[in-house]
Amino acid sequence: MSLNNSDSLGHQPDLPFLDADDCSGAVVLVVDDDPTLRLLMKEALQQVGFQVMEARDGQDAIDLFQQIIPDIILMDVSMPVKNGFEACEEIRALPYGRYLPILMMTGLDDMNRVKQAYKAGATDFLVKPINWVILGHRVRYMLRSAKTLEQLRESQKNNQALIDSLPDTIVKVAINGTVLDYKAGDGGSLKMDKKDVIGYKLDAFLPKTLATELSGLVLDVFKSGETASKEFTIKLKRNKYVYEGRLIKIGDYEVVCILRDITERRNSEEKIHYLAYxxxxxxxxxxxxxxxxxxxxxxxxxxxxxxxxxxxxxxxxxxxxxxxxxxxxxxxxxxxxxxxxxxxxxxxxxxxxxxxxxxxxxxxxxxxxxxxxxxxxxxxxxxxxxxxxxxxxxxxxxxxxxxxxxxxxxxxxxxxxxxxxxxxxxxxxxxxxxxxxxxxxxxxxxxxxSRSMNARSMDRLTLENSLRKALDSNELLLHYQPQVNLKTGKIVGAEALIRWQHPERGLISPDRFIPIAEDTGLINSIGEWVLGEACKQMKHWVDAGYDINRMAVNLSSIQLRQPDFIHRIRRIVSSVGIAPSYLEFELTETTLMRNAERSISLLHEIRDDGLVLSVDDFGTGYSSLSYLKRFPIDALKIDRSFVQDLEQDSDDAAITFAIIAMAHNLNLKVIAEGVETPQQLQILQEHECDEGQGYLFGRPQLPIEFEELLKKQSD
Known part of the structure; x- marks a missing residue:
């Protein structure tokens, strides 16, 4: 560093102290009103590698300090204009003067002077006469000490910045439980003023349960020397706070407690756990x-x-x-x-x-x-x-x-x-x-x-899998049972009844596979197939000139729930080319009553298209008479359970006769199901039942067999 270039002398404000292991080149400001003494100090210091600047009094030193910012000041106490004590005090108040090493010199070795020097801000005190050999070492030591202190201050500053950036509450506790230092965390229940914490025991400002737990943990850490972690819950009024605590022993007599507010995290975890379970x-x-x-x-x-x-x-x-x-x-x-x-x-x-x-x-x-x-x-x-x-x-x-x-x-x-x-x-x-x-x-x-259920379930599962293939494999077929006018004895209609010709199990009745079809949704595709086949068969008989005017097809409640059900019916009937009036849909009471209002609306649409509607198995369901007169239906079918005991059970007979009378009063046709004996037929005829269906007139049979009945009727 050149002494002739005043801008390069000393350290600029943004430059650090010299390296602690190499103080050569450091700028020393010597302040003394004795020019001889200044010269001696200058030569002594330059010989050991220091650069030296001179000031003749305290004011001169202050002015020069603000220009060059020296690394250290050696200043006499007794000087004109402004003495060393005053100059030292003013330099300490200037920027970059707070921590600068200042060595005060005096020829008077008295305690008052020493105290006054330290009070003014002196780093150290030197009594004249000066030992010129030791002076260089003394200066070098002070520079190294100043550098070390500067590094310590910087480290503390960085540490404090880091600590201040943390959201945690940090409490430094002595072995006797007294708080030595405190930093408030972000929010939570532990945010307090330092003055209310430092110097007090934990139980003076913490909730009792937390203070007791924390104090016990502090003692454990003091004894073991190991870091401890624990979760603390604090209940204050209606609020609950959760803190995660870490306790670390510092030295022999202090423990640092780091308390992090994890209330929000715990609440989120509890919410996630709640939603998961x-x-x-x-x-x-x-x-x-x-x-x-x-x-x-x-x-x-x-x-x-x-x-x-x-x-x-x-x-x-x-x-x-x-x-x-x-x-x-x-x-x-x-x-x-x-x-x-x-x-x-x-x-x-x-x-x-x-x-x-x-x-x-x-x-x-x-x-x-x-x-x-x-x-x-x-x-x-x-x-x-x-x-x-x-x-x-x-x-x-x-x-x-x-x-x-x-x-x-x-x-x-x-x-x-x-x-x-x-x-x-x-x-x-x-x-x-x-x-x-x-x-x-x-x-x-x-x-x-019961264990037998497993076998039945397995059988049902096997049957379900087979049913899914049955349509494509042409295993389904229709049988037709005649419906007879009880006055004339002539066949007036047929009911299409589905059967399943299983390749291994033989003929399977609908009672076994229709519930499976309804549970699996297959009933929709099966129902469309039944309607299409029945329409084709009816058209064939009509085109052949047979005297038959109605084909009855059963509808499932699941089919009715399809949004495009009406469209599907119209498409099938139109594609076959049969008049809608030849078709009769049979619906059970239960199907109608599951959603009576929607059923009424839907049935009106079907009826408006010209199709005939009847209530199947009447008397076994829970239909309301008020709804019955609102349904746009054409016929009631008396359930076979009433007809089969018609001769022996007076109650069944009374119910049957009441149904016939009620239906006729509502202008509805009556069809009796399950007619098997001439006696049953006679009783039904006597009470003016319109039509009958049952084994007495014919079992469900293949189309070719049913057609033989129609031929005989035509002859």
Whole structure:
């Protein structure tokens, strides 16, 4: 560094101190009113590698300091204009003067001078006469110390910046529990002023439980010297805060506690956990929770030889309600079902069938309209029949939802540990099998699992797979049963009845495969095939000149629910080229009443197209007479159950005669099903029944056989 270039002397404000291991070239500002002494100091310092600048008094030193920013100042105390104490104090107040090493020199070795020097801000004090050999070492030592202190300050500054950027609350605690330092975190319940914390014990400002826990942990860390971690929960008024704490021992007498507010994270985790294990609509535990819960219970029940029963409950005709009334009604219904099942469980637990205090119960929603209930007892078998009965009672009355009165029933199946399965999958599968058996045997039923169900289920599954191929393989066929005018004895119509010619099982009746077709949705494609074939056959007979004026075809409620059902009928009838008036659709009372208002609208469309409509199996359903007169129907078919006991059962006879009279009063034609004896025929004729159908007139038969009957009638 050139002494002739004043701009290069010393350090500029943005330059650091010299390297601690090499102080050569450092700029020393010598301040003394004695020029001889200044010269001696200059020569002594230059000889050991320092650059030296001179000032003759305190004011001169202040002015020069602001120009060159030296690395160290050697300043006499007694000087004119401004003494060393005053100059030192002013330099300390200037930028870059706060930490600059200043060595004060005086010829008077008294304590007052020393105290005054340090009070003014001197780094060190030197008493004249000066030892010129030691002076260079003294200066070098002070520069190194200053550099070390500067590095320490920078490190502390960086550390503090890092600490300030953290969202954590940081508390430094002494071994006796007194707080030595404190930094407030972001928000939470631990944000306080330093003055209210530093110097106090933890229990002076922390909640009692947290202070006790934290104090104990501080002592543990002091003793072990190992870092400790723990989660703390603080409850203040209505709020709950969760903190993650880490405690680190610093030196021999201090512990730093880092407390991070993780309340939001814990709340999010709890919400995620809730959503993962609970159904969003009903708030019931979902299948994931069910699986874990049951698996855990089974693990200890095996050791205790305890008991567990799984109930699977499926709502009957829920899809129809959902599709017809809308998803908002469907959702409200599912919530209502959840409440009903809770009520049933409470009733069971409070009744004589209850399992007592040792019993555990879980209600969960599997999805859609399926629910599961589990009863657990360590010593007693579960009374499944009584429990299922109580559940069914809850479905015995209607519920009003958003202005709609809704009746809903449920099919229930159960499987019990250990008899029906020893693991989760087996119990759920078998309970589900039992539920489907109860549904197939009539809605609103209960079945407990039996091993024979598996064989039947496997048979059903095999039959279902075969049925999917039956249409393409031309295995389905139609038989036709004559419908006879009871006054003339002539065949006036035919009912198309589907049969399945299975390649291995032979002829399968519709009672076995139609329920499967309805459950799987195959009924729609099968129904279209039946209608198409029946139309073709009817057209053939009409074109052949046979005296027959009606072909009856059964319709399923599932077919009616198709949005484009009317369009499908029109397309088939049009493609065959038959007049719609030759076709009669038979619908059961149950089909009509499932959604009476929609049925009325739909039937009017069918009737407007010229098709004939009749109610099949009349008397066995629950149709309302008020609705019956609103349905655009042409005929009632009396169910065979009334006709077969017509001769022996006066009640059946009375019902039959009442149906005939009522139908005629409504201008409806009456067809009696299941006519098998001449006596039955005679009674029906006496009461003016219009038409009959049954084995007395002819069994369901192949088209060629039926055509023979038509030929004989024509001859």
């Amino acid at each position: 609970n159904d969003a609509l009903t708030t019931l535990p979902n299948r994931s929770f069910f699986n874990e819960w049951v698996s855990n219970r089974l693990s200890y029940l095996r050791k205790l030889n305890g008991f567990l029963s799984v109930f699977i409950l499926d709502l009957d005709n829920f899809k129809q309600i959902n599709d017809t009334l809308g998803h908002n009604i469907g959702d409200a219904l599912l919530k209502s079902v959840a409440l009903r099942l809770k009520q049933a469980i409470d009733t069971v637990c409070d009744s004589q069938h209850g399992c007592g205090d040792e019993c555990e119960v879980l209600l969960s929603r599997f999805g859609s309209d399926e629910f599961a209930v589990v009863f657990v007892h360590p010593r007693h078998a579960i009374p499944v029949e009584a429990i299922a009965s109580e559940m069914h009672k809850e479905f015995s009355h209607s519920v009003e939802l958003l202005g709609h009165e809704i009746f809903i029933t449920a099919s229930i199946g159960s499987a019990s540990f250990p008899d029906d399965g020893r693991d989760l999958n087996a119990l759920v599968k078998n309970a589900d099998t039992a539920m489907h058996h109860s549904k197939r045997h009539g809605q609103n039923h209960f079945r407990s699992y």
